[in-house]
Amino acid sequence: MDERARIPVSLPCANPTVSYWQDPPDELADHRSTAELPDTADTVIIGSGITGAAVAWGLLQGPNPGSILMLEARQACSGATGRNGGHTKAASYRTFAHHTQSHSRAIAKQIARLELRNIRAVHAFARAHAVPCDLHPCDTLDVVYDPAEWAAAREGVAALRAAFPPFPSDRRYTLYSREEVLRRFPVHDGVFEGREERVQGGVGYFAGSLSAYKFGIGVLRACVERGLNLQTGTAVTGLVAVSPAAAAAAGKERWEVSTERGVVRAGRVVLATNGYTAGVWRQFQGAVVPLRGQVTAQRPGQGMPAGGCLDRTYSFIYGRGYEYMVSQPEGSRFAGDIVMGGGLARAQEEGLMEYGTTDDGAMNGEISQYLRETTERYFGPDWGEDDPDGRVRSEWTGIMGFSPDGFPFVGEVPGESGLWTSCGFQGHGMVLCWECARALVEMMEGRDGEELREWFPDVFRITQERMAQRFRGRLDAIPKDGESN
Template sequence: MAPDPDFEHPKMDQRRNIPPGLPRHNPIQSYWQDPPDEIADCRSTSDLPAEADIVIVGSGVSGASIAYDLLSSNPRMNIVLLEARQAASGASGRNGGHTKTATYRSFHENAKSVGTADAIKITNLEYNTMVNVHAFAREHSIPCDSVRCQTIDVFYDSTQFEAAKTSVALMDKSMGVDKTPKHIFHDVEETAEKYLAPGSVGSLEYESGSLSAYRFTIGVLKLALAKGLNLQCNTPATSIAKDENGSWTVSTPRGSITSKKLVLATNGYTAHLYPRLQGVIVPLRGVVTAQRPGQNMPQRGLETTYSFVYKEGFEYMISRPPGSKFEGDIVIGGGMHVAKDDGMNEYGNTDDTTFDESSAEYLLECTRRYFGPKNWGKDHPDGHNRRTWSGVMGFSADGYPFIGPVPGEEGLYLSASFQGHGMVLCFLCAKAVTTMIEGKDGDELSSWFPDCYRVTEERMGKKFQGRIKASGAPEPQAVEN
């Protein structure tokens, strides 16, 4: 939802100026990290190297993919990846497991704010990232329960539903029907019967997928390790500094490491190491639950993933596929609008050792309501809630990621601020960063990579006022052709 540019919540100035600090010790163990992988505490060398060709900070999808891409291009490169906690213990190990674009919701706003050409590039990048993530997992036999499927956005607000229809029409007109991801609208009866969601005003179906982002990221890290990556877990980067020779030094409790090129794949925590981005990239804590399905629900999993869209916001949901651990489990996140001060206290909040209890209670209640008592039935005899956890996302003032070199800071690169939408952004944004690091930034990259994602002085001067875009975020107004 786009904020009024002339309005700012009175608490936002306070919340955006809270330093993110380092990732907290002993976060709640997420559903996906039980148990942690064998490389969770990996240190490729017992001592931290004093030098490297490239240092990457952050072992999520972005950091892991950048390391893999660089080493695939040049196996002789000396790359050290620093992780403050266990491998993939940040947002990539704590999300809802959804590879869902929902780009139609932001297409109109993108076209208006950055132009139709970039709006089309964003649409294609998100779709192609989804496709490439699942194809990569399949090609490399990464055991992450990768599933390509359809998704359904169930609407409970007629304004949102009409806006969706108009936005899809605008996408078709701008991109051409044969080049636009296919969208299928369903009426109230179809939504209730086929998707077990009574009480809606209609729904929208399109391509999607689900996986364990934690297992996917671990898989990419293992591939990079096999190519020579030096992974140093439980090694927080406490500060960075540039010396007179143009090299970057990263300080850690285990010593310092120097490199000519430094990549911050630190998402919501980026301002801790680069304070100029304080208030520019703002952390936001979200809540996710894993629930046992009601006894009348399909016990081996639903065929589609879901979002539930209403006036105040949305929830996003997958169900665990047949054959996976805890098959049929419903994993659902959202509910921020019921948190204190309409969720305002979750901005600037990086405490993933706990979660907002009001949001968690809402998420447990809403699944019974969305599917209805007939479809849900009695709660599972072992209990409704299997696990609740939180994770930290990163948001920017204009709603776009920060990708590439930092102006005036030679050798410093960012891959951060993914708007709670990283599973359909990070993987191909990593390829873009790699291309830039290798000095190959030219027409080929510009042909598919959105200009609005690049780091500029202007973007770094914009202070965050509120979320503009997020996975499945509703647009509040009907858009025009």
């Protein structure tokens, strides 16, 4: 893992796989608000995914937002936001005990609250601004196949229930026995590499799904209408702090942002670059490690209930790994399609070679084959015969960003005045990005006081000590206590 973490991080590749969500691309995909880059900007945001869009939106709500320039290496919203499954799901019960033991119960509660608030905020923005993103608030079900994971799930639910009395309706957790899962839901025992994997039980709770691409585009469109200068196809090739003397002469412009289209001087810069962050600012090498994820969109089997338009989302949890699944709701372009992501832990060396790569123009053939087989494995007889046009409609990859301690980095980069970031979301950006961006805007605007600390976890704040930790891989894949390495 040390070797993978040391691979120099590149900028986004020029020819990525075609994401299901970006086919066809939105009319904003290649947008440039002005024909030429401005010479200066008060704020430059690098990256146009949910984080960049949410930061821009937050700044634009202020009384004096100044000039905001957003630079995107490829098309708008073409990174992880436009490539993930759109699962607005916070499995807080799976991490609550770990956060309590590693930090404190108060911090664990802050994180759980933030995750739920993030889901609510994303759903609320989509409704309030009529963003056409196939929003589907619904329950979810985690189907657990591993005895140790099932024991941990029951303990986690009990801990959350004890921490949040009375339990709010959208934070409720329902435990289902093996018999209840098999009776009530279209899931079954499966076989992997000749070994039977038996359902142990399930956990149900509030979640939802949407097209993260369409949502991100919707936020960007609202920002452009309010004055954001969006420049796509404009990769950042250099970022340097202006010398104190030059900065004094230039005024408030403290950063020089270089692109192939020219140089922009900025008062402050925001790295909304997640897995690519070290490609822009090398001090993040080994602190935010890219990890390539893989997703398939599958036409529903002919036996699937409601034609595949299921009433909830799913995750399938086994020892050291999981898959997540959403179905496209009624009224969407491909209603009933099953979007399945994951499979990393099933690959050779548990997906070791996917760490450190920023090449979302290629796929892992082993993971492709595995994901193609997951729907029939998990849904069993309820899947039925494949669609006459074939099971797989689309498959693609995307780049996530992981930190050594499993938390995002949010705040002003240590020792670099005016350089800000919100990155490293551990593959859970849909339940972290929005609220982390809101916190970052508060910090940038000088409102970093007790009110912010009441709701935003200190463990998310960027520090030199956190950046210097050794990267070990996905923390949610580290064995549970009592398991062998």
